[in-house]
Amino acid sequence: MSLPDKTTTMEEAVAAIPDGAVVMLGGFGVPGTPFTLIHELVRQGKRDLTVIKNDANEAGMGVDHLIVAGLMRKLIVTHLGLNANAIAAMNEGRIKVELCAQGILAERIRAGGAGLQAILTDIGLETELAEGKQVIEMAGKRLLVEPAIRADVALIHADCADPFGNLTYLATARNFNPPMAMAAERVIVETERLVPLGGISPDAVETPGVFVDHICPLTQISEEYGVVRR
Amino acid sequence: MSDGNFSENVQDPRARMVARAAREIAPGMVVNLGIGLPTKVIDHLPEGFPVCLHTENGMAGIGPTLPYEAADRNLIDAGGAYVSPLPGTSYFDSAVSFALVRSGRLDLTMLGAFEVAESGDLANWKIPGKFSPGAGGAIELAQKARRVVVLTTHTDRKGNPKLLRQCTLPLTARGHVARIFTDMAVVDVTPRGFALVELASGTTAKEVQEATGATLHLPAGDIPTF
Structure with missing residues (x-):
C-alpha cells in the first residue's frame, strides 16, 4: 500500500473554486499568509468571495489584492487596522465586515x-x-x-509537506493555518518545501494529510513573504 | 533588557511610567503585553529575569526584538515586531494560544486604553465613526487574564481625562481592570472607585485629581513616588 499523491498545480487547484465561495486564508500579518495562492485567486478573477482571515494584511499585500480588485464581498476578521484600503472599503460599504474576537x-x-x-x-x-x-x-x-465555521475552501501556507498532505509549519507562521486546514470542504496548501512520503516523521506531523486535498509546491518565495522594513 | 536591575532614574514621564509598570511583573509570571506602550515594558526588565512573555499569534517565551537585518520572516509578535526565541520557547496555533488565555494561564496582561472607568471597565478598541479596526485579541485578554493592568497617558492629546466615572466608548470588557499606570500616577481600581497609589515625581495629588474624570481616593499619609 502507499498513500495517495495530492500534488497539483496552483492553477488547477484554484480553478476548482467557484465564484461566491467562502474562503479561509491562513496568516497573522505576513507569517503564514498564502500570498501566492491569493495571487492565483486574483489572476483567475474569482468573484463575490467571502473571506475569513485574522487580519486584512497591509495595503498592497495579501488579502488587500482581493479588496482592490473588487473580488471580495464580505470579510470576517478580528482586526483590520493596519490596512487603510480595507478600512476605506468597509466605511464606503464596498465590503461587508464582520468583526470577531480573535480566539x-x-x-x-x-x-x-x-x-x-x-x-x-x-x-x-x-x-x-x-x-x-x-x-x-x-x-x-x-x-x-x-x-x-466551515468554509468551501481553505488556503493554507505550510513550511513543509509530503505528497499526501501531511504538514508542518514554522514559528508564528502557524497561527490560523492548522485550524483552518481542518475546517473546509476543499483544503489547498502552498508549501515552501515538498518532501517524499516518509520525509516528515509521523511524530512531527502537525496537520494530518487526511484533512488536505491539494498540495502545491511553491516555485519561488516572493518579496511579499519577506521581512517588512519598518 | 537592562543589566540586572529594574531601570532607575528614568527622566521622560512616559518612559518612567513604562519602567514603573515593569516592576509589576513578578518572577515566574506568564505575561501578555498589549500592542503599543505595553510592549515597551520589555526594555525595562532586568536581563535574565525569569518571566514567560506570551504573544497571542502563537508564542510563549518571547526573546529580544531583532533589527531588520537579523529578523526571521516567520517570527513576529502580535504587534508585528520581529522577535527572537529563548531557550525553552514554544510555538502554537491561534486556537491553542487563546486556550491558554481563556483557561486562566495568563498571570498578567498589560493593555493600552482609550478610557478606563472607576468600576474597572475598559474601552480600547473602537471610536465610533472614527476608528473601528476590530479588537483582535483584546477582549479575551481583558476578560480572562488573572490580573489586568492598563498603561496609558493620564489624559488624551486634547487634555481630556481618560480615567472616568463611566466609559463613553464601546467596552472591551467590563470590570476587569485592577490597576492603571499613567505618566502622572499609579491608580488602583477599588470597590470605592479610583485610589491613588503612587505619584510620578514632581506631580501633586491635586494635579492628578484635576486630570481625572472621577473621584480619586487618597491614601492616608505620604504618597510614594516613582
Whole structure:
C-alpha cells in the first residue's frame, strides 16, 4: 500500500473554486499568509468571495489584492487596522465586515474542523460583539452561542509537506493555518518545501494529510513573504 | 533588557511610567503585553529575569526584538515586531494560544486604553465613526487574564481625562481592570472607585485629581513616588 499523491498545480487547484465561495486564508500579518495562492485567486478573477482571515494584511499585500480588485464581498476578521484600503472599503460599504474576537474566531474554526455545531462562551458578553447573538443559560451562567465555521475552501501556507498532505509549519507562521486546514470542504496548501512520503516523521506531523486535498509546491518565495522594513 | 536591575532614574514621564509598570511583573509570571506602550515594558526588565512573555499569534517565551537585518520572516509578535526565541520557547496555533488565555494561564496582561472607568471597565478598541479596526485579541485578554493592568497617558492629546466615572466608548470588557499606570500616577481600581497609589515625581495629588474624570481616593499619609 502507499498513500495517495495530492500534488497539483496552483492553477488547477484554484480553478476548482467557484465564484461566491467562502474562503479561509491562513496568516497573522505576513507569517503564514498564502500570498501566492491569493495571487492565483486574483489572476483567475474569482468573484463575490467571502473571506475569513485574522487580519486584512497591509495595503498592497495579501488579502488587500482581493479588496482592490473588487473580488471580495464580505470579510470576517478580528482586526483590520493596519490596512487603510480595507478600512476605506468597509466605511464606503464596498465590503461587508464582520468583526470577531480573535480566539473566538480561532475556536469557531476549530469547532468547524472538529465536526461540532457551535461553542458556548462568556467572551464578549456585555460588549457590542454580543449584539444579535443567541444567549443561553447553563449552570446559572449566561453564555453566547458562537456557531462553528466551515468554509468551501481553505488556503493554507505550510513550511513543509509530503505528497499526501501531511504538514508542518514554522514559528508564528502557524497561527490560523492548522485550524483552518481542518475546517473546509476543499483544503489547498502552498508549501515552501515538498518532501517524499516518509520525509516528515509521523511524530512531527502537525496537520494530518487526511484533512488536505491539494498540495502545491511553491516555485519561488516572493518579496511579499519577506521581512517588512519598518 | 537592562543589566540586572529594574531601570532607575528614568527622566521622560512616559518612559518612567513604562519602567514603573515593569516592576509589576513578578518572577515566574506568564505575561501578555498589549500592542503599543505595553510592549515597551520589555526594555525595562532586568536581563535574565525569569518571566514567560506570551504573544497571542502563537508564542510563549518571547526573546529580544531583532533589527531588520537579523529578523526571521516567520517570527513576529502580535504587534508585528520581529522577535527572537529563548531557550525553552514554544510555538502554537491561534486556537491553542487563546486556550491558554481563556483557561486562566495568563498571570498578567498589560493593555493600552482609550478610557478606563472607576468600576474597572475598559474601552480600547473602537471610536465610533472614527476608528473601528476590530479588537483582535483584546477582549479575551481583558476578560480572562488573572490580573489586568492598563498603561496609558493620564489624559488624551486634547487634555481630556481618560480615567472616568463611566466609559463613553464601546467596552472591551467590563470590570476587569485592577490597576492603571499613567505618566502622572499609579491608580488602583477599588470597590470605592479610583485610589491613588503612587505619584510620578514632581506631580501633586491635586494635579492628578484635576486630570481625572472621577473621584480619586487618597491614601492616608505620604504618597510614594516613582
